[in-house]
Amino acid sequence: MGLTSHSTGAGVLEKGLKTANTSEEKVIALGGNPNVGKSTVFNGLTGLNQHTGNWPGKTVTNAQGKYRHKDTDFILVDIPGTYSLMANSEEEEIARDFICFGNPDTTVIVADATCLERNLNLVLQTLEITSEVVVCVNLLDEARRKKININLNKLSELLGVPVIGTNARSKKGLNILMDSVYDITNKIRINTPIKITYDDIIEEAIALLEPSVKELIKDTLNSRWVSLKLLDGDESLLEPLQKYLKVNLMSCENISLNVKEAKNKLMKAGINEDDLRDKIVSQIVSIAENIGKEVVTYTDETYNQTDRKIDHILTSRIFGIPIMIGLLGIVFWLTITGANYPSSMIADFLFWTEDRLTSFCHWAGIPSWVHGLLVLGVFRTLAWVVSVMLPPMAIFFPLFTLLEDLGYLPRVAFNLDNFFKKACAHGKQALTMCMGFGCNAAGIIGCRIIDSPREKLIAMITNNFVPCNGRFPTLIAIITMFFIGVAGPFQSILAALMLTGVIVLGVVMTLLISKLLSKTLLKGLPSSFALELPPYRKPQVARVIVRSIFDRTLFVLARAVLVAAPAGVIIWVLANIQIGDLSLLSHCAAFLNPFAKLLGLDGYILMAFILGFPANEIVVPIIIMSYMATGSMVELDNLSELRTLLVSNGWTWLTAICTMLFSLMHWPCGTTCLTIRKESGSLKWTAVSFLIPTLSGVVICFIVASTVRLLGLG
Template identity: 65%
Template structure:
């Protein structure tokens, strides 16, 4: 049973913005928490199946996933809160996770942990137990732990923590029934669990005891008063803000509480625990508790249980071999994409364009006017057929390959290798991950910038994501490379040379990303790079079947659908411009003539620049617009092969310099319509949307002018 309109519409969220409404009083709300890369989403998907609802938390660009399953007649609403390492709120994700556990009204919190690194994961478990007593620890990836010869005494772990502990291997479907039974037992019983309470130093305990009674009088059980007292000593302003939003009051507006907090801080300072060291003392005690519990419950049969991963990491993350291997991986993915997309692309093109004549016959049968047939068939249909045939095959290859890298655990290693370069650019290391997402679709890359905590660094990542070419720009780049550079090689090496040049173009895009990021950090977005925990998850064997299905449905078809939505009206506009004449020339020709002087300075011509402008809705249609313009056909046209296209371009004045400048401008120009719309939604600002449009465009124009001017100055063309 899926979520009903009552539970997924406007009524889902109460006035506090976090409370999940229940269809019946018997429904139970379960929060699903955990570190990143522990299989939390696998557990969530395994429990809820297709009964899911996704969106954003109110006021946050942080994903909100809810789902439902039924167990023994009771409905359980699962809320997949953001993956986080800590509940000390330093980011939007940590703040949302903490706030939902505190104020979301969950009947229980299930914390998913990685069995292969349990000690590190216990940090979040202990912090959660300080907030609520209704906690279940789900130790996932037991199959991975078994391979590494790690044994965990789940019974002893449960006794040490004082909460239920369930072992799982979610990827293989093991442990779900036991988890459901445990959730049922915890939420249906009236017995109050007694989880482990972390014992801090005597001085800190005295300080907490001084504040807690007054806090408890105000909260009246709404939130754990001991934990809140701890946060008051830590000066956690974000918690006070959240309490104001969700409970309607600020504790520090009460004079008696302010007085007690001041006394407690002074007492701590007198015994050598000043304010700036308080959080360190808290973290140290939590970490030591994690170590003590792990020593009692986790046994490594082999001391070198992770030696294989470490040996691989010595190569993949080495300062000497890390970057070359990364480039080789990039080359391999592009070569497979370029080589593999040709046949299905040709097949799709033939199949789709074969439908054109039946459509024409239909309009003749309906006695429709020629202008209507021209708009629908020559304009909209031909544009959509080109976009689908050109865009779908490479995406269907690229996205699964990219997802395989992600699923195997290699993607965080890429971020690790590039972290140093982004820090030099005073940007965030996670920008490397969002940049990689941009290869498939810049709009997806922009959405991916949500993983960056700092608003300043998130903006830098958004503004520079367009410097890596998306899937829609690959056809134009590949066509130009093949016609003017690799085509002369011919034979089996043609695709290799094409891929090498394309890889070099990508490296240039990465270089420009770093340069512009540093420029932004020194000017309109000044600041220092923030630190973050980059976890290198264990290498795993990708689940190829699931990867293919997920990448096709979640990424390929999703991106293709958005491209189709913007390409259809673009086809109509292009047809109108090419078929309405003023004097003896079409509007398209007049526009190209107007742009020609400026375009010549960039090493282009008016028709090329006009093709990029009209390609704003979807980058895939730049080449067919250019063909249509040169041939003056009035409709989008596809030539039989690249040789014919090269002859057409050369006949219209193209040289190797025109090809180079066209590639540079293709790499660096405005984002497509879909990406601009996504940027507007993510930033909630027209100013930053315009900046994301202007920055790559100005950079591309300047670089093209520099290259064209230099070549002409030395008489090389």
């Protein structure tokens, strides 16, 4: 769901269109509902031989991988997980359009063996589009554990296509699956695929229209399915259909007249376009239910009671939210505690490397300004970002992904859905908000799962109220120095508790600003959505760690490094160019100081946040550099020395509070702003996403500072 390397690169749809027509490679579309193990099947077959990118003109990600079976090279295209091909969302449109217009030689639909009947809905819809289908019934091990038996041979007979049982996690059945794919791509077929028939009046309407459609499109597409889509008025299909066929079907007089006559026939029977779609859906669901009854048997009818008992606790009104906050606190505690040592080791290595670079510059006679710019500016900034950012991400992302793999995150969305609904926002925003804890750029990309453009924008604009791991060190250091002190073995626990309290404040702000946006800039009502609570599963720890490190941690770090490198140049220049007796940095801080004082800060703190725009990790080092007037970022040996430095420069508990509040509520970092620009495609909404949290931080800090001063407390 969150940020991966999938978010960049070239589109695979166009490549699929090209390679599908070659004799050397066969294109396979891999589809299925969410949470059925489709990605596990994809990874099990393609391994590391994968490429990812964006669908042309879309923000939904794709993935393709190569696999050689027998004497044929296959290109597997992992199309978006979807429950339906009725095109109610961008993902459904992408899945449908690739199956229809991407020229796949075979479409593999992955189904969940533990809830086969629901998955058959997608299988039947796909069979209406193409007969080149293989059904992969995955998670057979879980089905056996729940004492669910599936007659795969009977299912294959009823559907008229190959049905292969797999356990993709252990790669069982994948070779047999590819055998069937090989047969289908080579036109080796045993049965005739099932034909879905509807009410007599609908069949008459289809029969009236189909001949004229078939005459025009020949065998390029399934003429019966195209006729059905023309009758139900699927507007989302007409544009890609016209682009693919290079002709507008409705501009053909014969087809246009037949569509009108067929719709009149339906209207006389009391069936409008909405009714027609309902009848189509109802018939498909009915057929899926009947097939399910014939092929699925339950040895134990109470097979899912354990999951329901757990859900009764985790999603209850009484315990759901406290457990969620508790788990969040545990994740933060593990992240805080676990990141200390590797962060210190990485920092020691990188600053040791800096010393070697400095020695080399002196030996080579490189001018001091070049050494300062490149080593003390660029390299030292990057060293700070990497040493501070990498360890927490390397811990947080795997923990987050484990909860995702376990099946808990949909329960988080369920618990928070009512709150977001009251804020006129989307329930899935809870998931994008969770991704923001690791990286706000990850949360922005996660907004792709929200179908409504209005609600997607709300989620993007408010995601920055969730502090990312780049802001954790600042928050933790201030909490420890000014509010916990020396608490012995309980220091990390108390820090995690206070940090969790700050997070809760961020969530409250997210809801309040979402409500405000829904009543002003982005007026509208919350849309409904189907939220599946998948079965709890034993997470694959090794796969989760590898996926988190390579797809999320290193990808986010690479983006941060690209943005932070130029910042190192700017910081060094400002700190080392003198005007009179003061550096440019000091002059800028003095200019900002009157305004900063109103917010409970000072000019150097506000300047540090401005210079920290590329990466939040460097805010504290810039503050230290400014107070010590060193000309480059420095690190103090311990928090006690840092507290002494801050207090000697006028910090009080009020300064600490306001700095924490401003850290929680200020502009998104450079990486996040770039991601918002890419995802929204709009400079306007990028600017709004920058201004709203910033204005919120300014207003909140001003109110807190003014109130405390009026009361004479600070």
